[in-house]
Amino acid sequence: MTTVKSEYHVRSNGADIFVTDTGGDGPPVVLLHGGGPGASGLSNFSRNIDALARGHRVVVPDMPGYGRSSKYVDHRDPFGYLADTMRGLLDELGLATAHLVGNSYGGAAALRLALDTPHRVGKLVLMGPGGIGTTRGLPTEGLKCLLSYYTGDGPSRDKLATFIREYLVFDGAAVPDDLIDLRYQASIDPEVVANPPLRRPSGIRTLWRMDLTRDKRLRRLGNPTLVLWGRDDKVNRPAGAPMLLNLMPNAELVMTSHTGHWMQWERADLFNDLVAEFLSPASKLALA
Numbered sequence: 001m002t003t004v005k006s007e008y009h010v011r012s013n014g015a016d017i018f019v020t021d022t023g024g025d026g027p028p029v030v031l032l033h034g035g036g037p038g039a040s041g042l043s044n045f046s047r048n049i050d051a052l053a054r055g056h057r058v059v060v061p062d063m064p065g066y067g068r069s070s071k072y073v074d075h076r077d078p079f080g081y082l083a084d085t086m087r088g089l090l091d092e093l094g095l096a097t098a099h100l101v102g103n104s105y106g107g108a109a110a111l112r113l114a115l116d117t118p119h120r121v122g123k124l125v126l127m128g129p130g131g132i133g134t135t136r137g138l139p140t141e142g143l144k145c146l147l148s149y150y151t152g153d154g155p156s157r158d159k160l161a162t163f164i165r166e167y168l169v170f171d172g173a174a175v176p177d178d179l180i181d182l183r184y185q186a187s188i189d190p191e192v193v194a195n196p197p198l199r200r201p202s203g204i205r206t207l208w209r210m211d212l213t214r215d216k217r218l219r220r221l222g223n224p225t226l227v228l229w230g231r232d233d234k235v236n237r238p239a240g241a242p243m244l245l246n247l248m249p250n251a252e253l254v255m256t257s258h259t260g261h262w263m264q265w266e267r268a269d270l271f272n273d274l275v276a277e278f279l280s281p282a283s284k285l286a287l288a
Contacts, residue, residue, distance in 0.1 A: 012088030018068035020060040023053035029099040029279060030059045032106025035198040037149045037160055038183030040067030044103060047268035052276060061089060063106060065197025073197045077209050079131055082109035083116055090120060099279050101125040103264060108212060115217045124225040125275055128233050128261050131212035132240035142167035142235035150196040157184045167234045170260040218247050225251040226278045230259030
């Protein structure tokens, strides 16, 4: 069970952001969740918060468009909007810097925040992040399934179960029904159905903004970075992992077999050990 220290809302960038805040007086680490239907901070990181809170203050927001946060997202530059909102969250919490752990959609937000204001970020953990080589080739089957959730006949539990069990994880049988039920109920919030937070990019300008590997600042981003990627990821291509390793000057890479897009859930013990070691001041990984 996750031990919750406090829950509250913070006003940032015009949005009300719901936050779960746990842990002690250790260095702050912010966990940014993925963008699948019904996602939230607590549901995405349920197997990680307690482990990381042993040595850190762990701040887990619901990203704009998800959970108990405001449902608006600026789709002209979504990663920029998310980065601005999360930076505003740091401001409101009085955090000059924080380590960022981002999964998928949250990984893209974390990377964009670091690109825009590297001095606000300590270390980065990017787990199957979005925005990596997205203009190079057609979308994956997993991404197409995700982006079609609110189109056609609209959301359904069967569509969500298919996405989670066939595309999000390596072993779909390991996902319990109650997790899918929880995500489905969150995904059919009327505000979300009317304005889905994750959608196909409209226009070349937005598409190019969302491909962070085309950002020239990436090669100069010196923040120590741990890239984690499941070798069997069907949502964001595993080829993005060596791409980031080669582009970023201070990155380390760990790839795992029999792991899909949700490493923090599927391989929780390994994920927790890797992240805790990396965030440790004594870590030998990605020393600046």
